[in-house]
Amino acid sequence: MKTINVCIGSACHLKGAYDVINRIELLxxxxxxxDRVTLKGAFCLGECTKAVSVRIDxxxxxxxxxxxxxxxxxxxxx
Amino acid sequence: xxxxxDFAYDTLNKKNEELCGDNIxxxxxxxxxxxxxxxGLGSGVKANILxxxxxxxxxxxxxxxxxxxxxxxxxxxxxxxxxxxxxxxxTFAILxxxxxxxxxxxEYDSPPIFFIRDNKYLELNKKERIIQGKKILETxxxxxKGDTLVLISDGAIHAGVGGVLNLGWQWDNVxxxxxxxxxxxxxxxVISKKLIDTCFFFYNEQPGDDTSTxxxxxxxxxxxxxxxxxPKDKKDDVRVVEQFLKGKGKKVVCGGTAANIVSRxxxxxxxxxxxxxxxxxxxxxxxxxxxxxxxxxxxLSKVLEYMEGYLVDTHLKPSPWNSAVKDGALSLMKLLxxxxxxxxxxxxxxxxxxxxxxxxxxDMSIKIQIIQKISALLEAMGKIVTIxxx
Numbered sequence: 270m271k272t273i274n275v276c277i278g279s280a281c282h283l284k285g286a287y288d289v290i291n292r293i294e295l296l297x298x299x300x301x302x303x304d305r306v307t308l309k310g311a312f313c314l315g316e317c318t319k320a321v322s323v324r325i326d327x328x329x330x331x332x333x334x335x336x337x338x339x340x341x342x343x344x345x346x347x
Numbered sequence: 348x349x350x351x352x353d354f355a356y357d358t359l360n361k362k363n364e365e366l367c368g369d370n371i372x373x374x375x376x377x378x379x380x381x382x383x384x385x386x387g388l389g390s391g392v393k394a395n396i397l398x399x400x401x402x403x404x405x406x407x408x409x410x411x412x413x414x415x416x417x418x419x420x421x422x423x424x425x426x427x428x429x430x431x432x433x434x435x436x437x438t439f440a441i442l443x444x445x446x447x448x449x450x451x452x453x454e455y456d457s458p459p460i461f462f463i464r465d466n467k468y469l470e471l472n473k474k475e476r477i478i479q480g481k482k483i484l485e486t487x488x489x490x491x492k493g494d495t496l497v498l499i500s501d502g503a504i505h506a507g508v509g510g511v512l513n514l515g516w517q518w519d520n521v522x523x524x525x526x527x528x529x530x531x532x533x534x535x536x537v538i539s540k541k542l543i544d545t546c547f548f549f550y551n552e553q554p555g556d557d558t559s560t561x562x563x564x565x566x567x568x569x570x571x572x573x574x575x576x577x578p579k580d581k582k583d584d585v586r587v588v589e590q591f592l593k594g595k596g597k598k599v600v601c602g603g604t605a606a607n608i609v610s611r612x613x614x615x616x617x618x619x620x621x622x623x624x625x626x627x628x629x630x631x632x633x634x635x636x637x638x639x640x641x642x643x644x645x646x647l648s649k650v651l652e653y654m655e656g657y658l659v660d661t662h663l664k665p666s667p668w669n670s671a672v673k674d675g676a677l678s679l680m681k682l683l684x685x686x687x688x689x690x691x692x693x694x695x696x697x698x699x700x701x702x703x704x705x706x707x708x709x710d711m712s713i714k715i716q717i718i719q720k721i722s723a724l725l726e727a728m729g730k731i732v733t734i735x736x737x
Binding site for chain 1: 602
């Protein structure tokens with residue numbers, strides 16, 4: 270079971286965290302990943318220059334734009 | 348008694364008049380609140396002078412402890428006589444509340460005060476007295492928490508007369524309206540503004556008379572502590588969070604970094620309700636022991652935006668927090684307006700290095716200014732606001 274933490278702090282919100290979360294949620298549903306990943310919001314991960322910050326479990330922080338979300342899921346979850 | 352006197356007033360000028368013929372004076376002394384509403388004969392400058400003199404004389408004399416007889420006598424012999432009507436006349440109502448909650452009401456030809464307790468009028472045992480040939484009504488009462496007292500000028504009772512309402516709004520109808528508002532609203536300013544906006548509506552935006560109201564509510568003090576932003580010096584984190592948590596009342600954390608600090612110091616996890624986010628406002632979160640956790644600057648600027656529009660044209664406008672879509676800013680605004688009489692902001696002055704990003708479309712340093720603007724609006728609504736920087 271993996272946990273995807275999406276930062277919803279001020280900077281990440283302005284950079285589109287809301288859309289990134291919605292996209293990930295949709296992909297989890299579409300691809301039936303519900304039993305393999307949990308999606309969680311996180312307050313400021315401290316890497317605001319990398320907005321939108323996304324982290325899997327305690328791994329490194331990735332910087333995602335909405336267009337990167339699909340590839341990210343394929344690469345790290347599937 | 349441990350209560351808070353929440354009060355507010357609003358006025359409408361008669362159409363085409365620059366001055367209001369009604370006048371309101373509110374005085375706080377060491378042991379009393381004194382509310383005075385006077386309605387001068389006629390309108391415009393003349394009425395304004397009569398009502399202003401009345402409230403000023405009454406206010407000054409009562410503040411110094413003069414009796415009602417002395418005050419009446421002075422007003423009667425001081426007011427200038429109207430050339431047209433050969434009268435020196437201004438109606439007035441005085442509500443004096445001691446800090447122990449004793450009310451002393453004096454009415455002279457004004458519409459009867461609305462005294463609302465437990466969703467109905469309280470029958471007042473009014474005593475009639477003749478002073479200087481003028482009939483006044485006097486009442487003494489012990490106030491209880493939850494009581495609402497409303498003073499109005501006759502402009503409210505006549506609202507709409509001969510226009511949308513044949514006989515005007517009338518005292519009983521205004522009273523029923525106020526009983527309903529007292530049920531659904533907590534903040535005196537909201538009730539006062541709604542009453543005045545409704546009068547304006549009945550007058551078809553052309554008030555036929557000066558209209559004014561004072562709303563006084565006896566409330567339980569409700570304190571809200573808002574922790575926003577990390578301290579300038581990291582070493583202060585422990586101390587500030589400790590003091591914040593020890594503070595009385597409801598606790599709100601505004602800001603991601605602030606929430607992380609509270610979580611770290613209390614060893615309680617943050618749960619972000621990411622579904623509570625909208626495209627405009629980031630989601631809220633939960634920390635055990637904290638009443639509300641929101642993001643910082645975006646949520647606060649949205650609160651400011653909502654609040655600026657909140658008291659504009661309130662007639663028939665439902666409270667925004669009753670809408671289907673709720674966001675963190677609405678939750679925070681409801682807490683501030685409805686559920687707080689006292690608000691204390693703990694404002695951290697740390698510059699968030701992560702926010703020094705030229706790509707951000709918004710200057711993050713404006714948070715302190717936003718908090719100051721929100722404070723000013725809350726103070727205008729009769730709340731006691733304090734800000735502590737560290």
